[in-house]
Amino acid sequence: MAIKSTPIILCLCLLWVCSLQTGCVKGYKQGNTYPKLEFPPDAKIMTVLGPIPLDSLGRTLPHEHILVDFIGAKQVHPGRYNQDSVIGRVKPFLIQIKEMGFDALFECTPSYLGKDVELLRSLSRETDLNIISNTGYYGTRKGFFLPDHAFEESAEQLAQRWIEEFNNGIGKTEIKPGFIKISVNPITFTDVDRKLVQAAALTHHETGLTIGSHTTSGPSVLQIIDILEEMDVPLSSFIWIHAQTVADTSYHEEVVKRGAWIEFDHVSDKKESLNSHLSWIMKMKSWGRLNQVLISHDAGWYHVGEPNGGEFRPFTSIHQKFIPLLKANGFTDQTIDTLLIYNPAIAFAYN
Numbered sequence: 593m594a595i596k597s598t599p600i601i602l603c604l605c606l607l608w609v610c611s612l613q614t615g616c617v618k619g620y621k622q623g624n625t626y627p628k629l630e631f632p633p634d635a636k637i638m639t640v641l642g643p644i645p646l647d648s649l650g651r652t653l654p655h656e657h658i659l660v661d662f663i664g665a666k667q668v669h670p671g672r673y674n675q676d677s678v679i680g681r682v683k684p685f686l687i688q689i690k691e692m693g694f695d696a697l698f699e700c701t702p703s704y705l706g707k708d709v710e711l712l713r714s715l716s717r718e719t720d721l722n723i724i725s726n727t728g729y730y731g732t733r734k735g736f737f738l739p740d741h742a743f744e745e746s747a748e749q750l751a752q753r754w755i756e757e758f759n760n761g762i763g764k765t766e767i768k769p770g771f772i773k774i775s776v777n778p779i780t781f782t783d784v785d786r787k788l789v790q791a792a793a794l795t796h797h798e799t800g801l802t803i804g805s806h807t808t809s810g811p812s813v814l815q816i817i818d819i820l821e822e823m824d825v826p827l828s829s830f831i832w833i834h835a836q837t838v839a840d841t842s843y844h845e846e847v848v849k850r851g852a853w854i855e856f857d858h859v860s861d862k863k864e865s866l867n868s869h870l871s872w873i874m875k876m877k878s879w880g881r882l883n884q885v886l887i888s889h890d891a892g893w894y895h896v897g898e899p900n901g902g903e904f905r906p907f908t909s910i911h912q913k914f915i916p917l918l919k920a921n922g923f924t925d926q927t928i929d930t931l932l933i934y935n936p937a938i939a940f941a942y943n
Contacts, residue, residue: 622880622881622883623880623882623883624877624880624881624882624883624927624930625882625883625924625926625927625930631645631646631647631937631938631941632646632941632943633645634943635941635942635943636941636942636943637649637696637722637724637770637937637940637941637942638724638758638768638769638770638801638942639696639716639722639723639724639770640709640712640713640716640723640724640725640767641713641716641717641722641723642768644722646937646938646941647937648722649695649696649722649933649936649937650694650695650696650722650933651693651694651695651696651932651933652694652695652696652697652698652722652932652933652936652937653689653694653696653697653698653888653889653907653910654698654831654855654857654886654887654888654936654939654940655698655700655804655833655855655857655886655888655889655890656697656698656699656700656888656889656890656891656892656907657699657700657701657890657891657892657893658678658682658699658701658708658711658712658715658723658892658894659673659678659682659701659706659708659711659892659893659894659896659901660701660705660706660893660894660895660896661673661705661706661895661896661897662705662895662896662897663896663897664736664737665704665736665737665738665739665740668704668705668706670708672896672897673894673896675708675710675711675714677900678711678894678901679711679714679715679718681894681900681901681904682715682892682894682901682904683715683718683719685892685904685906685907686715686719686721686907687719688906688907688908689721689907689908689911690719690720690721692908692911692912693911694721694907694911695721695722696721696722696723696724696936697721697722697723697724697907698723698724698726698770698771698888698936698940699712699723699724699725699726700726700773700804700833700890702726702728702729702730702737702773702774702775703727703728703729703730703739704729704730704737704738704739705730705737706896707725707726707762709725709762709763709765709767710765710767712725712767713765713767724769724770724771724940725762725767725769725770726769726770726771726772726773726804727754727757727758727762727769727771727772727773727795727801728754728769728772728773728774728788728791728792728795728803729742729750729774729788729791730773730774730775730806731774731775731776731777731782731784731785731788732775732776732777732778732806733777734777734782735784738784742784742787742788743784746787747787747788747790747791747794748791748794750787750788750791751790751791751792751794751795751798754769754772754791754792754795755794755795755798755799757769758795758798758799758801759799769801770801770940771801771802771803771804771940772792772795772796772799772801772802772803772804773804773805773806774788774789774791774792774803774804774805774806775788775805775806775807776788776789776805776806776807776812776815776816777812778807778808778809778812779809781811781812781815785812786815786819789805789815789816789819789820790819790823792805793819793820793823793825794823796825796829797823797824797825799942800942800943801942802829802830802831802939802940802941802942803820803825803829803830803831804830804831804833804855805830805831805832805833806833806834807832807833807834808834808837808838809838810838810840810842810843813832813835813838813843813847814843814846814847816830817830817847817850817852821850826851827850827851827852828851828852828853830852830853831852831853831854831855831886831939832847832852832853832854832855833855833857834855834857834858834890835847835854835855835856835872836856836857836858836868836869836872841875844875844876845879848876848879848881848884851884852884853884853885853886853935853939854876854881854884854885854886855885855886855887855888856869856872856873856885856886856887856888857886857887857888857889857890858889858890859887859888859889859909859910859913859914860889860891860905860909861909861912861913865909866909866913866914866917869887869914870914870917870918870921873885873887873918873923873931874921882927882930882931883930883935884935885931885935886931886935886936886939887910887914887931887932888910889905889907889909889910891905891906891907891909892904892905892907893905910932915928
């Protein structure tokens with residue numbers, strides 16, 4: 593039974609009760625910070641090393657990438673890179689954020705785009721970081737990153753593949769996903785897009801895993817949450833990834849009012865990026881919705897096929913640039929902990 597779908601458990605975990613229909617997230621009261629609380633004892637996060645309690649997740653980056661391969665679903669293969677070389681290139685960047693006080697990283701590279709859970713497990717063991725991988729498929733770019741069976745099979749058949757990964761492990765490993773990652777096309781919402789959302793909903797009902805969708809279109813995100821509601825998925829189990837790419841704030845307002853999470857995830861050292869993300873956080877604060885916000889870099893990106901993985905963007909801008917900017921604009925340590933500790937743990941919890 594998923595924590596998202598069990599109102600009784602939610603009530604026991606908290607000092608108040610609120611309904612998803614009024615925009616509250618997983619039982620937490622709408623607002624900008626949490627009071628001091630203990631996490632639900634039975635809720636977990638599934639890492640590449642196995643499940644952990646929520647209070648072990650720690651300070652978290654909820655949307656990053658270790659390795660990606662854009663060659664397409666028909667040609668992607670782990671034989672295109674040397675795992676030891678990737679570890680040598682990437683490990684220092686992970687040690688760096690561990691030394692800055694981060695404890696967890698959600699690796700958002702999906703299947704058929706270079707997802708390598710054995711690589712992630714090795715890096716987790718060598719850096720003592722909680723690393724979380726995913727199940728699901730990436731439908732953007734008209735299916736270039738989808739396997740043939742994604743076009744041929746039903747939503748139920750796709751969901752069974754993803755449920756199997758959660759129950760028994762990804763590929764030939766025993767490593768299990770900690771969330772469902774999908775994407776849809778930004779302009780034309782296709783039948784395949786609808787099928788991916790339906791498969792994600794079915795997988796959620798069987799596993800309790802949160803659904804995150806790469807969605808760079810306001811109309812598309814509303815179609816997603818309409819489908820999820822039709823299939824009785826509480827929107828507290830959905831994350832709108834890359835929400836900063838949509839300028840019209842009416843979409844964000846509707847999404848949070850309906851109870852979903854919003855992720856602003858391209859923080860960088862550039863002044864434009866910092867100021868833009870600050871504006872988004874200020875907007876969410878003015879709505880009393882910081883309890884529904886995730887922030888990250890969408891950084892890293894060891895590019896398979898480029899010499900030494902190409903340019904690898906560090907995961908440091910939030911710590912070095914954005915947190916000081918938040919504090920300079922009146923955000924307290926408690927609010928920053930809400931954004932980086934409490935929100936990710938609650939957003940990705942399953943039971």
